Amino acid sequence: QRMTTPCSQARVLANCARSLWGLTSPYSIKSLVSLLEKDLLLSPSTHSLYQVAKLDPVMVSVPKWVGGGGQDFVISPLVFQLWHDQMGPGDRFCVVPEGSHFFHTVSPDWVATELRQFWMQHEDSVIEPIHDCEKSALNLYSSSI
Incomplete structure (x- = not known):
C-alpha cells in the first residue's frame, strides 16, 4: 500500500504531520516526520499510519x-x-x-x-x-x- 503513491514517503509524512499537528505545532516538521517514520516501522498499535482501528x-x-x-x-x-x-x-x-x-x-x-x-x-x-x-x-x- 505504501509503495503505490507517486509521492515520496517524506512528502506524504510531511503532509500528514501538518494535518495531524496543525500549523501551530511547537515541533518542526522534520522532527515530526522522523517520529512518523518510526511509527510506521515500529508501532505495535492497531491504530497507526499504516492501519486505522475503530473504537x-x-x-x-x-x-x-x-x-x-x-x-x-x-x-x-x-x-x-x-x-x-x-x-x-x-x-x-x-x-x-x-x-x-x-x-x-x-x-x-x-x-x-x-x-x-x-x-x-x-x-x-x-x-x-x-x-x-x-x-x-x-x-x-x-x-x-
Missing part, C-alpha cells in the same frame, strides 16, 4: 470525558457525532474547534481546564468509592501476610 462508542457505568479537535483529519465528524450521541449523565464531550488530531499538545491549558472541571464535577462521587477500594485492597493484602 466504537459504548455506554459505561462511570463518567467519561471525550475530547477532540474540530480539524482532525483522522477522526471523522461522524465518529465524533457517534460518541456525542452515547454521552450520558455526568459525561463531558469537548471539541477544540480549531484543534488538530493532537489538539492536546497545542492546547494543553485548555485540556487541563476541561479535565479539572470534569473531575471537580465528580469529586464527591469519586472520592468515597476510591477510599472503599483502597480499604478492600489493604484488607486483602494484610490477610495474605
Whole structure:
C-alpha cells in the first residue's frame, strides 16, 4: 500500500504531520516526520499510519470525558457525532474547534481546564468509592501476610 503513491514517503509524512499537528505545532516538521517514520516501522498499535482501528462508542457505568479537535483529519465528524450521541449523565464531550488530531499538545491549558472541571464535577462521587477500594485492597493484602 505504501509503495503505490507517486509521492515520496517524506512528502506524504510531511503532509500528514501538518494535518495531524496543525500549523501551530511547537515541533518542526522534520522532527515530526522522523517520529512518523518510526511509527510506521515500529508501532505495535492497531491504530497507526499504516492501519486505522475503530473504537466504537459504548455506554459505561462511570463518567467519561471525550475530547477532540474540530480539524482532525483522522477522526471523522461522524465518529465524533457517534460518541456525542452515547454521552450520558455526568459525561463531558469537548471539541477544540480549531484543534488538530493532537489538539492536546497545542492546547494543553485548555485540556487541563476541561479535565479539572470534569473531575471537580465528580469529586464527591469519586472520592468515597476510591477510599472503599483502597480499604478492600489493604484488607486483602494484610490477610495474605
